[in-house]
Amino acid sequence: MNKFLILGGFFIAVSCTKNVDTEKESNIMMEEPAATTGDAASGKHEGLALIEGADCLTCHKMDTKVVGPSYQDVANKYTDADIDMLAQKIIDGGKGNWGEIPMTPHAGMSKETAKKMVEYILTLKK
DSSP states (O other): OHHHHOOOHHHHHHHHHHTTTTTTTTTOOOOOOOOOOHHHHHTTOOHHHHHHHTTGGTTTOOSSSSSSSOOHHHHHHHHHHHHHHHHHHHHHHHHHSSOSSSSSTTSSOOOHHHHHHHHHHHHOOO
């Protein structure tokens, strides 16, 4: 009986452990997102395609606050004059503008990519 309990406990412990080698940390952008050629052909804004290819939608939604503000709220707060500042904020991360939960940095992202994302977000202004 004790052998079965020990063996059963071993299988439970093994099945509940994380495989560290195969998991990525969700707050680190591993590579630059890219829009596919099919996105341009479908008429999808390149900035939206880039957002969908990155980790942005984990914390942001178009019209609903999740962890971070909705994209519509961002669009309503900022103007085209803020594109460079917002693009740099995506790259550097930060906190304070929308509360105390920090936005993780995306240091591997180019300024041009971040600007395309911001340009799309600003099209959502109501």
